[in-house]
Amino acid sequence: MQDTIMHDSTSAANKAAVAVFTKGRKRTRQPENWKQTKSKILRNSGKSYINSKNTITKARQLKPPCKDTCRLRCFTKINSVQRQNIFDTYWGIGDIHNQRSFIWSCLTNIEPKYKYTNALAPRNCNKAFHFIVNGNPIRVCKVFFLNILDISDRVVRTVRSKTDEHGVLKTDFRGMTCNRKSDEVLISDIKEFINSIPRTDSHYRRQSSIREYIDGSKTIVDLFRDFEEVQNKKISLLENLMIKVTKNNPFSFFIKESYKQQNFSEVYVRNRRTKMLPLNQLTLVKAYTGKQELSENKKKIYAS
Ligand SMILES: [Zn+2]
Known part of the structure:
Protein backbone atom coordinates (compact mmCIF):
# COMPACT_ATOMS: atom_id res chain seq x y z
CA MET A 1 0.00 0.00 0.00
CA GLN A 2 2.80 2.36 1.07
CA ASP A 3 4.69 1.49 -2.09
CA THR A 4 1.79 2.38 -4.34
CA ILE A 5 1.41 5.77 -2.72
CA MET A 6 5.14 6.41 -3.04
CA HIS A 7 5.05 5.45 -6.68
CA ASP A 8 2.09 7.69 -7.39
CA SER A 9 3.64 10.72 -5.76
CA THR A 10 6.92 10.34 -7.66
CA SER A 11 5.12 9.97 -10.96
CA ALA A 12 3.12 13.11 -10.13
CA ALA A 13 6.39 14.92 -9.41
CA ASN A 14 7.80 13.74 -12.74
CA LYS A 15 4.70 14.93 -14.51
CA ALA A 16 5.08 18.36 -12.91
CA ALA A 17 8.72 18.51 -14.00
CA VAL A 18 7.77 17.59 -17.55
CA ALA A 19 5.04 20.23 -17.51
CA VAL A 20 7.63 22.90 -16.66
CA PHE A 21 9.95 21.88 -19.48
CA THR A 22 7.30 21.61 -22.12
CA LYS A 23 5.59 24.88 -21.17
CA GLY A 24 4.60 26.76 -24.27
CA ARG A 25 4.15 23.71 -26.43
CA LYS A 26 1.35 21.78 -24.89
CA ARG A 27 0.07 22.49 -21.46
CA THR A 28 -2.30 20.29 -19.54
CA ARG A 29 -5.42 21.54 -17.79
CA GLN A 30 -4.78 22.36 -14.17
CA PRO A 31 -8.25 23.04 -12.77
CA GLU A 32 -6.88 23.21 -9.22
CA ASN A 33 -5.06 26.41 -10.18
CA TRP A 34 -8.09 28.06 -11.77
CA LYS A 35 -9.38 31.25 -10.15
CA GLN A 36 -12.89 29.76 -10.25
CA THR A 37 -11.81 26.63 -8.36
CA LYS A 38 -10.00 28.66 -5.74
CA SER A 39 -13.08 30.86 -5.20
CA LYS A 40 -15.26 27.75 -4.96
CA ILE A 41 -13.08 26.27 -2.21
CA LEU A 42 -13.12 29.55 -0.29
CA ARG A 43 -16.89 29.94 -0.77
CA ASN A 44 -17.66 26.42 0.42
CA SER A 45 -15.45 26.93 3.48
CA GLY A 46 -17.25 30.16 4.38
CA LYS A 47 -14.18 32.30 3.75
CA SER A 48 -14.05 35.62 1.97
CA TYR A 49 -13.72 35.24 -1.80
CA ILE A 50 -13.94 37.16 -5.04
CA ASN A 51 -17.08 36.19 -6.91
CA SER A 52 -17.64 35.93 -10.67
CA LYS A 53 -18.61 39.63 -10.80
CA ASN A 54 -15.21 40.47 -9.30
CA THR A 55 -16.65 41.75 -6.06
CA ILE A 56 -15.45 40.65 -2.66
CA THR A 57 -17.89 38.48 -0.73
CA LYS A 58 -17.56 38.68 3.04
CA ALA A 59 -16.54 35.68 5.09
CA ARG A 60 -19.27 33.85 7.04
CA GLN A 61 -19.37 34.53 10.73
CA LEU A 62 -21.34 33.40 13.72
CA LYS A 63 -24.39 35.66 14.10
CA PRO A 64 -26.10 36.54 17.39
CA PRO A 65 -28.67 33.98 18.63
CA CYS A 66 -32.42 34.51 18.65
CA LYS A 67 -34.00 37.18 20.89
CA ASP A 68 -34.85 36.40 24.52
CA THR A 69 -38.51 36.42 23.57
CA CYS A 70 -37.96 33.09 21.74
CA ARG A 71 -40.46 30.46 22.87
CA LEU A 72 -37.84 27.68 22.66
CA ARG A 73 -35.26 29.78 24.58
CA CYS A 74 -32.50 28.38 22.35
CA PHE A 75 -29.81 30.71 23.70
CA THR A 76 -30.09 29.07 27.14
CA LYS A 77 -29.62 25.56 25.71
CA ILE A 78 -26.52 26.06 23.54
CA ASN A 79 -23.76 28.33 24.84
CA SER A 80 -21.49 30.55 22.76
CA VAL A 81 -18.58 28.06 22.69
CA GLN A 82 -20.89 25.32 21.46
CA ARG A 83 -22.36 27.71 18.86
CA GLN A 84 -18.89 28.51 17.57
CA ASN A 85 -18.14 24.77 17.42
CA ILE A 86 -21.23 24.10 15.32
CA PHE A 87 -20.35 26.99 13.01
CA ASP A 88 -16.75 25.74 12.61
CA THR A 89 -17.90 22.18 11.98
CA TYR A 90 -20.38 23.22 9.28
CA TRP A 91 -17.98 25.46 7.36
CA GLY A 92 -15.11 23.03 7.96
CA ILE A 93 -16.99 20.47 5.81
CA GLY A 94 -16.07 22.63 2.81
CA ASP A 95 -18.26 20.69 0.39
CA ILE A 96 -21.75 21.76 -0.68
CA HIS A 97 -23.18 18.24 -0.90
CA ASN A 98 -22.03 17.21 2.56
CA GLN A 99 -23.12 20.55 4.00
CA ARG A 100 -26.59 19.94 2.59
CA SER A 101 -26.58 16.44 4.06
CA PHE A 102 -25.67 17.98 7.42
CA ILE A 103 -28.60 20.39 7.19
CA TRP A 104 -30.94 17.55 6.25
CA SER A 105 -29.76 15.61 9.30
CA CYS A 106 -30.75 18.60 11.47
CA LEU A 107 -34.35 18.59 10.23
CA THR A 108 -37.18 16.52 11.66
CA ASN A 109 -40.82 16.39 10.72
CA ILE A 110 -43.40 18.06 12.92
CA GLU A 111 -46.66 16.17 12.99
CA PRO A 112 -49.36 18.79 13.30
CA LYS A 113 -52.45 18.09 15.37
CA TYR A 114 -54.66 19.21 12.56
CA LYS A 115 -53.75 19.07 8.94
CA TYR A 116 -55.52 20.20 5.81
CA THR A 117 -55.11 17.42 3.30
CA ASN A 118 -55.15 17.68 -0.42
CA ALA A 119 -54.71 14.33 -2.12
CA LEU A 120 -53.36 15.83 -5.35
CA ALA A 121 -50.82 18.14 -3.80
CA PRO A 122 -50.16 17.11 -0.22
CA ARG A 123 -48.50 19.86 1.76
CA ASN A 124 -44.93 19.36 2.80
CA CYS A 125 -44.49 18.54 6.43
CA ASN A 126 -43.24 21.37 8.62
CA LYS A 127 -39.73 20.89 9.85
CA ALA A 128 -38.15 21.39 13.23
CA PHE A 129 -34.48 22.30 13.57
CA HIS A 130 -32.08 20.45 15.82
CA PHE A 131 -28.41 20.61 16.63
CA ILE A 132 -26.63 17.68 18.19
CA VAL A 133 -24.78 18.90 21.26
CA ASN A 134 -22.85 16.37 23.37
CA GLY A 135 -24.72 13.59 21.60
CA ASN A 136 -28.18 14.96 22.35
CA PRO A 137 -30.46 16.54 19.78
CA ILE A 138 -31.50 19.99 20.92
CA ARG A 139 -34.41 21.67 19.23
CA VAL A 140 -33.81 25.27 18.19
CA CYS A 141 -35.84 27.88 16.37
CA LYS A 142 -35.26 28.72 12.74
CA VAL A 143 -33.66 32.11 13.46
CA PHE A 144 -31.17 30.49 15.83
CA PHE A 145 -30.42 27.71 13.34
CA LEU A 146 -29.80 30.06 10.43
CA ASN A 147 -27.79 32.57 12.52
CA ILE A 148 -25.46 29.95 13.95
CA LEU A 149 -24.56 28.65 10.51
CA ASP A 150 -24.82 32.13 8.91
CA ILE A 151 -26.89 30.78 6.05
CA SER A 152 -30.13 32.03 4.52
CA ASP A 153 -33.52 30.41 4.52
CA ARG A 154 -32.93 29.60 0.88
CA VAL A 155 -30.25 27.03 1.73
CA VAL A 156 -32.77 25.10 3.83
CA ARG A 157 -35.40 25.36 1.10
CA THR A 158 -32.91 24.02 -1.44
CA VAL A 159 -32.07 21.08 0.80
CA ARG A 160 -35.76 20.29 1.23
CA SER A 161 -36.47 20.49 -2.48
CA LYS A 162 -33.44 18.38 -3.38
CA THR A 163 -34.17 15.56 -0.97
CA ASP A 164 -36.58 12.83 -1.99
CA GLU A 165 -39.01 10.92 0.24
CA HIS A 166 -36.26 8.45 1.17
CA GLY A 167 -33.97 11.22 2.39
CA VAL A 168 -31.61 10.89 -0.59
CA LEU A 169 -30.04 14.18 -1.54
CA LYS A 170 -29.65 14.90 -5.25
CA THR A 171 -26.12 15.65 -6.44
CA ASP A 172 -25.14 19.21 -7.06
CA PHE A 173 -25.09 19.99 -10.77
CA ARG A 174 -23.95 23.57 -10.50
CA GLY A 175 -21.56 24.68 -13.18
CA MET A 176 -22.24 21.57 -15.25
CA THR A 177 -24.62 23.04 -17.80
CA CYS A 178 -23.21 24.27 -21.05
CA ASN A 179 -23.96 27.60 -22.56
CA HIS A 203 1.26 16.42 -55.48
CA TYR A 204 -0.01 13.18 -54.13
CA ARG A 205 -3.64 14.02 -54.38
CA ARG A 206 -5.73 11.61 -56.34
CA GLN A 207 -8.39 12.96 -58.65
CA SER A 208 -11.22 11.48 -56.68
CA SER A 209 -9.95 12.52 -53.23
CA LEU A 279 4.78 48.97 -45.10
CA ASN A 280 7.39 51.09 -46.96
CA GLN A 281 8.33 48.16 -49.19
CA LEU A 282 4.81 47.51 -50.31
CA THR A 283 3.50 48.83 -53.59
CA LEU A 284 -0.15 49.51 -53.22
CA VAL A 285 -2.37 48.59 -56.11
CA LYS A 286 -5.79 50.03 -56.55
CA ALA A 287 -8.33 47.35 -55.85
CA TYR A 288 -10.82 48.73 -58.34
CA THR A 289 -9.29 50.51 -61.28
CA GLY A 290 -12.48 51.06 -63.12
CA LYS A 291 -16.16 50.65 -62.78
CA GLN A 292 -16.91 47.32 -61.29
CA GLU A 293 -18.31 44.72 -63.65
CA LEU A 294 -21.81 43.64 -62.76
CA SER A 295 -22.43 39.97 -62.15
CA GLU A 296 -24.54 38.07 -64.71
CA ASN A 297 -27.35 37.84 -62.23
CA LYS A 298 -27.37 41.57 -61.53
CA LYS A 299 -27.29 42.32 -65.26
CA LYS A 300 -30.45 40.29 -65.72
CA ILE A 301 -32.14 42.11 -62.87
CA TYR A 302 -31.24 45.56 -64.23
CA ALA A 303 -32.20 44.59 -67.80
CA SER A 304 -35.70 43.56 -66.86
ZN1 LIG B 1 -34.78 30.57 19.41
Whole structure:
Protein backbone atom coordinates (compact mmCIF):
# COMPACT_ATOMS: atom_id res chain seq x y z
CA MET A 1 0.00 0.00 0.00
CA GLN A 2 2.80 2.36 1.07
CA ASP A 3 4.69 1.49 -2.09
CA THR A 4 1.79 2.38 -4.34
CA ILE A 5 1.41 5.77 -2.72
CA MET A 6 5.14 6.41 -3.04
CA HIS A 7 5.05 5.45 -6.68
CA ASP A 8 2.09 7.69 -7.39
CA SER A 9 3.64 10.72 -5.76
CA THR A 10 6.92 10.34 -7.66
CA SER A 11 5.12 9.97 -10.96
CA ALA A 12 3.12 13.11 -10.13
CA ALA A 13 6.39 14.92 -9.41
CA ASN A 14 7.80 13.74 -12.74
CA LYS A 15 4.70 14.93 -14.51
CA ALA A 16 5.08 18.36 -12.91
CA ALA A 17 8.72 18.51 -14.00
CA VAL A 18 7.77 17.59 -17.55
CA ALA A 19 5.04 20.23 -17.51
CA VAL A 20 7.63 22.90 -16.66
CA PHE A 21 9.95 21.88 -19.48
CA THR A 22 7.30 21.61 -22.12
CA LYS A 23 5.59 24.88 -21.17
CA GLY A 24 4.60 26.76 -24.27
CA ARG A 25 4.15 23.71 -26.43
CA LYS A 26 1.35 21.78 -24.89
CA ARG A 27 0.07 22.49 -21.46
CA THR A 28 -2.30 20.29 -19.54
CA ARG A 29 -5.42 21.54 -17.79
CA GLN A 30 -4.78 22.36 -14.17
CA PRO A 31 -8.25 23.04 -12.77
CA GLU A 32 -6.88 23.21 -9.22
CA ASN A 33 -5.06 26.41 -10.18
CA TRP A 34 -8.09 28.06 -11.77
CA LYS A 35 -9.38 31.25 -10.15
CA GLN A 36 -12.89 29.76 -10.25
CA THR A 37 -11.81 26.63 -8.36
CA LYS A 38 -10.00 28.66 -5.74
CA SER A 39 -13.08 30.86 -5.20
CA LYS A 40 -15.26 27.75 -4.96
CA ILE A 41 -13.08 26.27 -2.21
CA LEU A 42 -13.12 29.55 -0.29
CA ARG A 43 -16.89 29.94 -0.77
CA ASN A 44 -17.66 26.42 0.42
CA SER A 45 -15.45 26.93 3.48
CA GLY A 46 -17.25 30.16 4.38
CA LYS A 47 -14.18 32.30 3.75
CA SER A 48 -14.05 35.62 1.97
CA TYR A 49 -13.72 35.24 -1.80
CA ILE A 50 -13.94 37.16 -5.04
CA ASN A 51 -17.08 36.19 -6.91
CA SER A 52 -17.64 35.93 -10.67
CA LYS A 53 -18.61 39.63 -10.80
CA ASN A 54 -15.21 40.47 -9.30
CA THR A 55 -16.65 41.75 -6.06
CA ILE A 56 -15.45 40.65 -2.66
CA THR A 57 -17.89 38.48 -0.73
CA LYS A 58 -17.56 38.68 3.04
CA ALA A 59 -16.54 35.68 5.09
CA ARG A 60 -19.27 33.85 7.04
CA GLN A 61 -19.37 34.53 10.73
CA LEU A 62 -21.34 33.40 13.72
CA LYS A 63 -24.39 35.66 14.10
CA PRO A 64 -26.10 36.54 17.39
CA PRO A 65 -28.67 33.98 18.63
CA CYS A 66 -32.42 34.51 18.65
CA LYS A 67 -34.00 37.18 20.89
CA ASP A 68 -34.85 36.40 24.52
CA THR A 69 -38.51 36.42 23.57
CA CYS A 70 -37.96 33.09 21.74
CA ARG A 71 -40.46 30.46 22.87
CA LEU A 72 -37.84 27.68 22.66
CA ARG A 73 -35.26 29.78 24.58
CA CYS A 74 -32.50 28.38 22.35
CA PHE A 75 -29.81 30.71 23.70
CA THR A 76 -30.09 29.07 27.14
CA LYS A 77 -29.62 25.56 25.71
CA ILE A 78 -26.52 26.06 23.54
CA ASN A 79 -23.76 28.33 24.84
CA SER A 80 -21.49 30.55 22.76
CA VAL A 81 -18.58 28.06 22.69
CA GLN A 82 -20.89 25.32 21.46
CA ARG A 83 -22.36 27.71 18.86
CA GLN A 84 -18.89 28.51 17.57
CA ASN A 85 -18.14 24.77 17.42
CA ILE A 86 -21.23 24.10 15.32
CA PHE A 87 -20.35 26.99 13.01
CA ASP A 88 -16.75 25.74 12.61
CA THR A 89 -17.90 22.18 11.98
CA TYR A 90 -20.38 23.22 9.28
CA TRP A 91 -17.98 25.46 7.36
CA GLY A 92 -15.11 23.03 7.96
CA ILE A 93 -16.99 20.47 5.81
CA GLY A 94 -16.07 22.63 2.81
CA ASP A 95 -18.26 20.69 0.39
CA ILE A 96 -21.75 21.76 -0.68
CA HIS A 97 -23.18 18.24 -0.90
CA ASN A 98 -22.03 17.21 2.56
CA GLN A 99 -23.12 20.55 4.00
CA ARG A 100 -26.59 19.94 2.59
CA SER A 101 -26.58 16.44 4.06
CA PHE A 102 -25.67 17.98 7.42
CA ILE A 103 -28.60 20.39 7.19
CA TRP A 104 -30.94 17.55 6.25
CA SER A 105 -29.76 15.61 9.30
CA CYS A 106 -30.75 18.60 11.47
CA LEU A 107 -34.35 18.59 10.23
CA THR A 108 -37.18 16.52 11.66
CA ASN A 109 -40.82 16.39 10.72
CA ILE A 110 -43.40 18.06 12.92
CA GLU A 111 -46.66 16.17 12.99
CA PRO A 112 -49.36 18.79 13.30
CA LYS A 113 -52.45 18.09 15.37
CA TYR A 114 -54.66 19.21 12.56
CA LYS A 115 -53.75 19.07 8.94
CA TYR A 116 -55.52 20.20 5.81
CA THR A 117 -55.11 17.42 3.30
CA ASN A 118 -55.15 17.68 -0.42
CA ALA A 119 -54.71 14.33 -2.12
CA LEU A 120 -53.36 15.83 -5.35
CA ALA A 121 -50.82 18.14 -3.80
CA PRO A 122 -50.16 17.11 -0.22
CA ARG A 123 -48.50 19.86 1.76
CA ASN A 124 -44.93 19.36 2.80
CA CYS A 125 -44.49 18.54 6.43
CA ASN A 126 -43.24 21.37 8.62
CA LYS A 127 -39.73 20.89 9.85
CA ALA A 128 -38.15 21.39 13.23
CA PHE A 129 -34.48 22.30 13.57
CA HIS A 130 -32.08 20.45 15.82
CA PHE A 131 -28.41 20.61 16.63
CA ILE A 132 -26.63 17.68 18.19
CA VAL A 133 -24.78 18.90 21.26
CA ASN A 134 -22.85 16.37 23.37
CA GLY A 135 -24.72 13.59 21.60
CA ASN A 136 -28.18 14.96 22.35
CA PRO A 137 -30.46 16.54 19.78
CA ILE A 138 -31.50 19.99 20.92
CA ARG A 139 -34.41 21.67 19.23
CA VAL A 140 -33.81 25.27 18.19
CA CYS A 141 -35.84 27.88 16.37
CA LYS A 142 -35.26 28.72 12.74
CA VAL A 143 -33.66 32.11 13.46
CA PHE A 144 -31.17 30.49 15.83
CA PHE A 145 -30.42 27.71 13.34
CA LEU A 146 -29.80 30.06 10.43
CA ASN A 147 -27.79 32.57 12.52
CA ILE A 148 -25.46 29.95 13.95
CA LEU A 149 -24.56 28.65 10.51
CA ASP A 150 -24.82 32.13 8.91
CA ILE A 151 -26.89 30.78 6.05
CA SER A 152 -30.13 32.03 4.52
CA ASP A 153 -33.52 30.41 4.52
CA ARG A 154 -32.93 29.60 0.88
CA VAL A 155 -30.25 27.03 1.73
CA VAL A 156 -32.77 25.10 3.83
CA ARG A 157 -35.40 25.36 1.10
CA THR A 158 -32.91 24.02 -1.44
CA VAL A 159 -32.07 21.08 0.80
CA ARG A 160 -35.76 20.29 1.23
CA SER A 161 -36.47 20.49 -2.48
CA LYS A 162 -33.44 18.38 -3.38
CA THR A 163 -34.17 15.56 -0.97
CA ASP A 164 -36.58 12.83 -1.99
CA GLU A 165 -39.01 10.92 0.24
CA HIS A 166 -36.26 8.45 1.17
CA GLY A 167 -33.97 11.22 2.39
CA VAL A 168 -31.61 10.89 -0.59
CA LEU A 169 -30.04 14.18 -1.54
CA LYS A 170 -29.65 14.90 -5.25
CA THR A 171 -26.12 15.65 -6.44
CA ASP A 172 -25.14 19.21 -7.06
CA PHE A 173 -25.09 19.99 -10.77
CA ARG A 174 -23.95 23.57 -10.50
CA GLY A 175 -21.56 24.68 -13.18
CA MET A 176 -22.24 21.57 -15.25
CA THR A 177 -24.62 23.04 -17.80
CA CYS A 178 -23.21 24.27 -21.05
CA ASN A 179 -23.96 27.60 -22.56
CA ARG A 180 -25.43 26.31 -25.78
CA LYS A 181 -25.77 29.64 -27.53
CA SER A 182 -22.15 30.69 -27.08
CA ASP A 183 -21.07 27.15 -27.96
CA GLU A 184 -22.90 27.51 -31.27
CA VAL A 185 -21.24 30.84 -31.91
CA LEU A 186 -17.86 29.34 -31.08
CA ILE A 187 -18.42 26.35 -33.38
CA SER A 188 -19.41 28.62 -36.26
CA ASP A 189 -16.31 30.76 -35.56
CA ILE A 190 -14.16 27.63 -35.66
CA LYS A 191 -15.70 26.56 -38.97
CA GLU A 192 -15.21 30.02 -40.39
CA PHE A 193 -11.58 30.01 -39.27
CA ILE A 194 -10.91 26.59 -40.79
CA ASN A 195 -12.46 27.72 -44.07
CA SER A 196 -10.31 30.84 -44.07
CA ILE A 197 -7.09 28.81 -44.12
CA PRO A 198 -5.81 28.84 -47.74
CA ARG A 199 -5.83 25.42 -49.42
CA THR A 200 -2.89 24.22 -51.46
CA ASP A 201 -2.62 21.51 -54.10
CA SER A 202 -0.98 18.30 -53.08
CA HIS A 203 1.26 16.42 -55.48
CA TYR A 204 -0.01 13.18 -54.13
CA ARG A 205 -3.64 14.02 -54.38
CA ARG A 206 -5.73 11.61 -56.34
CA GLN A 207 -8.39 12.96 -58.65
CA SER A 208 -11.22 11.48 -56.68
CA SER A 209 -9.95 12.52 -53.23
CA ILE A 210 -12.07 14.98 -51.30
CA ARG A 211 -9.25 15.71 -48.91
CA GLU A 212 -8.08 19.28 -48.70
CA TYR A 213 -4.51 20.33 -47.97
CA ILE A 214 -3.11 23.38 -46.28
CA ASP A 215 0.39 24.82 -46.18
CA GLY A 216 2.44 22.42 -44.05
CA SER A 217 4.61 25.04 -42.37
CA LYS A 218 2.11 25.53 -39.57
CA THR A 219 1.59 23.09 -36.75
CA ILE A 220 -1.73 22.48 -35.08
CA VAL A 221 -0.53 24.63 -32.16
CA ASP A 222 0.26 27.50 -34.55
CA LEU A 223 -3.20 27.22 -36.03
CA PHE A 224 -4.75 27.24 -32.60
CA ARG A 225 -2.83 30.40 -31.68
CA ASP A 226 -3.92 32.06 -34.90
CA PHE A 227 -7.49 31.16 -34.06
CA GLU A 228 -7.15 32.64 -30.58
CA GLU A 229 -5.76 35.82 -32.07
CA VAL A 230 -8.68 36.08 -34.47
CA GLN A 231 -11.11 35.49 -31.61
CA ASN A 232 -9.54 38.19 -29.46
CA LYS A 233 -9.66 40.60 -32.35
CA LYS A 234 -13.28 39.87 -33.14
CA ILE A 235 -15.25 43.02 -32.70
CA SER A 236 -18.94 43.29 -33.21
CA LEU A 237 -19.78 46.12 -35.55
CA LEU A 238 -23.05 46.70 -33.75
CA GLU A 239 -21.26 47.62 -30.54
CA ASN A 240 -19.23 50.36 -32.16
CA LEU A 241 -20.53 53.84 -32.68
CA MET A 242 -17.79 55.17 -34.94
CA ILE A 243 -15.31 53.58 -37.28
CA LYS A 244 -12.47 55.54 -38.86
CA VAL A 245 -10.00 54.48 -41.55
CA THR A 246 -6.88 56.49 -42.36
CA LYS A 247 -4.54 56.44 -45.35
CA ASN A 248 -1.38 56.27 -43.23
CA ASN A 249 -2.47 53.19 -41.34
CA PRO A 250 -3.76 50.75 -43.93
CA PHE A 251 -3.55 47.84 -41.52
CA SER A 252 -5.64 49.42 -38.81
CA PHE A 253 -9.02 50.87 -38.30
CA PHE A 254 -10.08 53.02 -35.39
CA ILE A 255 -13.19 52.68 -33.32
CA LYS A 256 -15.16 54.44 -30.63
CA GLU A 257 -17.39 52.23 -28.57
CA SER A 258 -19.30 55.01 -26.82
CA TYR A 259 -19.87 58.74 -27.01
CA LYS A 260 -17.96 59.14 -23.76
CA GLN A 261 -14.82 57.72 -25.32
CA GLN A 262 -12.46 60.63 -26.03
CA ASN A 263 -10.02 59.03 -28.44
CA PHE A 264 -10.37 56.34 -31.05
CA SER A 265 -8.86 52.98 -30.16
CA GLU A 266 -6.84 51.21 -32.81
CA VAL A 267 -7.65 47.74 -34.12
CA TYR A 268 -4.65 46.25 -35.89
CA VAL A 269 -5.75 43.70 -38.44
CA ARG A 270 -2.50 42.54 -39.99
CA ASN A 271 -1.49 38.99 -39.17
CA ARG A 272 1.59 39.35 -36.96
CA ARG A 273 2.54 35.71 -37.33
CA THR A 274 2.97 35.68 -41.09
CA LYS A 275 6.14 37.27 -42.34
CA MET A 276 4.97 40.24 -44.33
CA LEU A 277 6.97 43.03 -45.92
CA PRO A 278 7.17 46.27 -43.99
CA LEU A 279 4.78 48.97 -45.10
CA ASN A 280 7.39 51.09 -46.96
CA GLN A 281 8.33 48.16 -49.19
CA LEU A 282 4.81 47.51 -50.31
CA THR A 283 3.50 48.83 -53.59
CA LEU A 284 -0.15 49.51 -53.22
CA VAL A 285 -2.37 48.59 -56.11
CA LYS A 286 -5.79 50.03 -56.55
CA ALA A 287 -8.33 47.35 -55.85
CA TYR A 288 -10.82 48.73 -58.34
CA THR A 289 -9.29 50.51 -61.28
CA GLY A 290 -12.48 51.06 -63.12
CA LYS A 291 -16.16 50.65 -62.78
CA GLN A 292 -16.91 47.32 -61.29
CA GLU A 293 -18.31 44.72 -63.65
CA LEU A 294 -21.81 43.64 -62.76
CA SER A 295 -22.43 39.97 -62.15
CA GLU A 296 -24.54 38.07 -64.71
CA ASN A 297 -27.35 37.84 -62.23
CA LYS A 298 -27.37 41.57 -61.53
CA LYS A 299 -27.29 42.32 -65.26
CA LYS A 300 -30.45 40.29 -65.72
CA ILE A 301 -32.14 42.11 -62.87
CA TYR A 302 -31.24 45.56 -64.23
CA ALA A 303 -32.20 44.59 -67.80
CA SER A 304 -35.70 43.56 -66.86
ZN1 LIG B 1 -34.78 30.57 19.41
